[in-house]
Amino acid sequence: MISKKLQDAINKQINKELYSEYLYLSMAAYLESIGLEGFANFFKVQIQEERFHAMKFFDYVNERGGRVILEAIDRPQIEFKSPVEIFEIAYNHEQYVTKLINELMEVAIKENDHAAKSFLNWYIDEQVEEEASMDKILNQLKMIGGKGQGMLMLDKELAARTFTPPAQ
Numbered sequence: 001m002i003s004k005k006l007q008d009a010i011n012k013q014i015n016k017e018l019y020s021e022y023l024y025l026s027m028a029a030y031l032e033s034i035g036l037e038g039f040a041n042f043f044k045v046q047i048q049e050e051r052f053h054a055m056k057f058f059d060y061v062n063e064r065g066g067r068v069i070l071e072a073i074d075r076p077q078i079e080f081k082s083p084v085e086i087f088e089i090a091y092n093h094e095q096y097v098t099k100l101i102n103e104l105m106e107v108a109i110k111e112n113d114h115a116a117k118s119f120l121n122w123y124i125d126e127q128v129e130e131e132a133s134m135d136k137i138l139n140q141l142k143m144i145g146g147k148g149q150g151m152l153m154l155d156k157e158l159a160a161r162t163f164t165p166p167a168q
């Protein structure tokens with residue numbers, strides 16, 4: 001059975017994962033509004049990643065005999081200056097999520113919950129990929145200066161992204 005302390009900490013993280021989904025959905029909406037459908041597709045796929053993260057926590061709390069409690073999701077940012085700003089925000093956000101996962105791991109260590117530590121290792125590894133994928137596109141955007149022919153090519157490339165559930 002999961003401790004109350006860890007259950008509450010994971011419930012908070014479920015809320016953060018759902019917020020990530022909401023933030024990226026808001027970015028997809030903005031990108032569609034300025035005609036960058038490939039960029040929007042990137043975030044629509046990212047939304048599915050975030051839902052996967054949230055549901056993995058959801059199932060884990062239940063599996064360990066805990067209770068999932070859902071809280072209100074914060075309103076995400078609506079307006080953005082450019083795709084470069086979007087990826088800066090997304091990259092910073094992923095670094096923030098990494099910090100939250102590390103804090104969650106600290107709780108599991110303090111609770112001496114080895115099963116939870118093993119479970120959380122998946123998220124530790126996943127965050128390496130999450131940060132890298134945002135950073136990669138941010139760097140590409142900076143290289144092409146966020147405009148011109150390069151933008152169209154990148155938009156086309158991002159249109160091809162599809163969701164594959166992360167390896168378990």
Ligand code: OFO
Binds near residue numbers: 017050053094130
């Ligand atoms: Fe993007 O990793 Fe979850 O929140």
